[in-house]
Amino acid sequence: MEREPAVRRDSSQITGRYVDLPGIDSGSARVYYEEAGQGLPLVLLHTAGADGRQFHDLLCDVEIARCWRMIAFDLPLHGKSIPSTGWWREPYRLTTRDYAHWCIAFIRAVVKGRAVVLGCSMGGAMAVYLAARHREDVSAAIGLEAPDRSPGRRNRFLCHPQVNQAAHNPTYVYNLMSPASPREARRRAWWYYSQGGYGVYAGDLHFYSNEWDGSRVIPEIDTAQCPLYLLTGAYDYSAPPESTRRLAAKRPGIDMRIMPDLGHFPMTEDPDRFREYLLPVLEELENKLDAQGDLVHR
Numbered sequence: 001m002e003r004e005p006a007v008r009r010d011s012s013q014i015t016g017r018y019v020d021l022p023g024i025d026s027g028s029a030r031v032y033y034e035e036a037g038q039g040l041p042l043v044l045l046h047t048a049g050a051d052g053r054q055f056h057d058l059l060c061d062v063e064i065a066r067c068w069r070m071i072a073f074d075l076p077l078h079g080k081s082i083p084s085t086g087w088w089r090e091p092y093r094l095t096t097r098d099y100a101h102w103c104i105a106f107i108r109a110v111v112k113g114r115a116v117v118l119g120c121s122m123g124g125a126m127a128v129y130l131a132a133r134h135r136e137d138v139s140a141a142i143g144l145e146a147p148d149r150s151p152g153r154r155n156r157f158l159c160h161p162q163v164n165q166a167a168h169n170p171t172y173v174y175n176l177m178s179p180a181s182p183r184e185a186r187r188r189a190w191w192y193y194s195q196g197g198y199g200v201y202a203g204d205l206h207f208y209s210n211e212w213d214g215s216r217v218i219p220e221i222d223t224a225q226c227p228l229y230l231l232t233g234a235y236d237y238s239a240p241p242e243s244t245r246r247l248a249a250k251r252p253g254i255d256m257r258i259m260p261d262l263g264h265f266p267m268t269e270d271p272d273r274f275r276e277y278l279l280p281v282l283e284e285l286e287n288k289l290d291a292q293g294d295l296v297h298r
Contacts, residue, residue, distance in 0.1 A: 007272055009060035013037070016080075021105040024098065027085025031106060033073035037065030040289060041115040042282075043107060044072035045123030047265065048094075048208050049169060049201025050192050051079025054120070057271035064275070067286065071115075073106050075099075077200050092203035096211050099126055100133070107137050116285060120144040121239065121264060122208035124230075128247070131228050132220040139292070140227040140285050142278075145264050146214070147239035148247040153209035158202040166194045169201050176264035178235035181273070189268045214247045223253030227288050229281050230254060233262035255281075 016034040023029065034052055036059040044055045052072035059070050074081040077092060103126060107115050117138050119127035124146030131141035157163045158172070170193035177186050193201070221228055228251075232244040241258050248256035259266060259277050266274040 007275065008062045009057060010062050011056075011060050013062070013065055014056075014059045018082075019106070019109050021102065021109060023084055024101045029076035029084035029102070030082035031073055031076060031102070032080035032082075033071055033106070033110065034059060035069060035071040036060070037067070037069050039067040039069055040286065041111045041113070042068045042070045043103075043111065043115045043117050044070060045103065045117065045119030045126055046072070046074070046078070047121035047123055048204035049078075049173075049196045051075075051081075053079065053192055054189070054265065054268045058267050058275075058278075061271075061275065064279075064282065068282065071110060073110075075102055077197055077203075092199050094122075094204045094207040096129065096207055099207055100129060103130060104134055104137055114139040116140045116142065116289075118142040118144065119146075120267060121146075122204055122212070124239070125150075125208060125212045125214065128214055128221070128228065128230075129217055131226045132217040135222070135226050138226060139289055140229075142229045142231065142281060143244075144231050144266055145233060145236055145239040145244075146230055146247060147212075147243035148214040148250075149212060149243070150209050150238055153238060154202060154205045158205070159199045165196070165198060165201075169196065170194045173264070176236055176238055177269040178233060178261055178263040180235075180261050181263065181269035185269050185271070189265050192268070215250055218247060218250045218254075221251050221254070223251065225292075227285060228254050229285075230256040231259055231266070231277055231281070232256075233259045233264060233266050235261075235263035238264055257281075 013036045046054050051074040055072040076084040117127045124143035127141040127143045130138045170190040230244050232241050248254040
């Protein structure tokens with residue numbers, strides 16, 4: 001695949017702000033998000049242990065911003081978001097229930113209507129979950145690096161008092177990226193992981209590596225009402241192509257595509273290459289959602 005001409009990006013089109021979201025049972029969290037563009041809402045879910053900066057190049061994309069309102073938010077305890085009320089009382093552990101709650105609360109508070117959800121890794125798994133269980137809030141989903149399951153990603157060194165988390169954790173994920181991706185971008189992805197709060201990456205992996213089982217929710221997806229795309233990089237042993245294929249095979253109508261020259265963080269490790277796979281999906285979704293009447297958000 002040949003490279004397209006240079007992509008036009010403009011960081012000044014990005015704005016950032018906070019929104020207060022209610023907790024599940026009580027309390028609240030002050031969540032930071034950045035957005036750019038106008039049109040169909042596209043909510044972006046970051047990977048475990050990281051934050052919305054992973055989507056910076058996508059948010060800067062001038063062409064995509066003409067048709068899509070891109071919104072990337074940091075989960076509580078991640079990035080610039082404030083921890084939720086009483087967060088210190090017990091070790092952090094992200095559950096499916098908690099994760100889905102924050103996503104839906106954010107969509108209802110900021111989008112105020114149905115949104116397309118694009119997530120990567122644990123965010124990709126959650127995009128699938130939301131498409132299955134929350135169709136009233138989700139019009140379509142794009143799962144990047146979404147496996148059927150991903151056991152074994154947790155280990156005792158991710159959150160160990162004798163191990164430098166800021167050096168260990170980013171190095172742990174570095175080889176999940178394609179060696180063909182630009183080194184500058186791969187090192188940037190490494191840096192994002194070096195800045196995670198203590199225990200956050202390990203806590204996120206409770207959802208991704210322990211709880212997540214796509215076979216339990218994928219049969220509930222109605223792709224005629226909520227289109228689902230699964231895009232997976234070939235250089236990814238956390239969510240390898242065969243794992244995504246197993247997930248897609250469990251439900252007719254799922255559009256599954258392999259990105260042969262990308263790894264586990266496509267939007268971060270090689271934004272230009274990634275957009276070559278993303279743009280056709282976004283164009284197809286515009287047509288599908290137009291037919292369903294979801295373009296009212298423009």
